[in-house]
Amino acid sequence: MTPSPLIADLRSDTVTRPTPAMREAMATAEVGDDVYGEDPNVNALQHELAHLTGFEAGLFMPSGSMTNQVAATCTPHLSPAAPDAKNLFPPPIKKLG
Secondary structure, three states: OOOOOOOOOOOOOOOOOOOHHHHHHHHHOOOOOHHHOOOHHHHHHHHHHHHHHOOOOOOOOOOHHHHHHHHHHHOHHHOOOOOOOHHHOOOOOOOOO
16 A cells, blocks of 8 residues: 655654645635734634534634643643643743844
8 A cells, every 4th residue: 555645744843835726725715813803714713623622612723832821821730841831931031232
């Protein structure tokens, strides 16, 4: 059996290069502000994933970093790397000059 080619490499949001069809889909997609619940694609994705997993609701997070921060912040007792979540947030950036 020959493995099928990858559609997307999900190791990082910086690895996959969009194809022309992906760019076209992005350019023509119906959009809205997901913070206010107005993005129909995000709403549909969250609804479908909640349905598939048996949860009341779903929450889309656009990156693994965001997901890791939310998970460790919400469940610090489960994260040996962040017992008090202090190491999740980078130190303030100092202004140069």
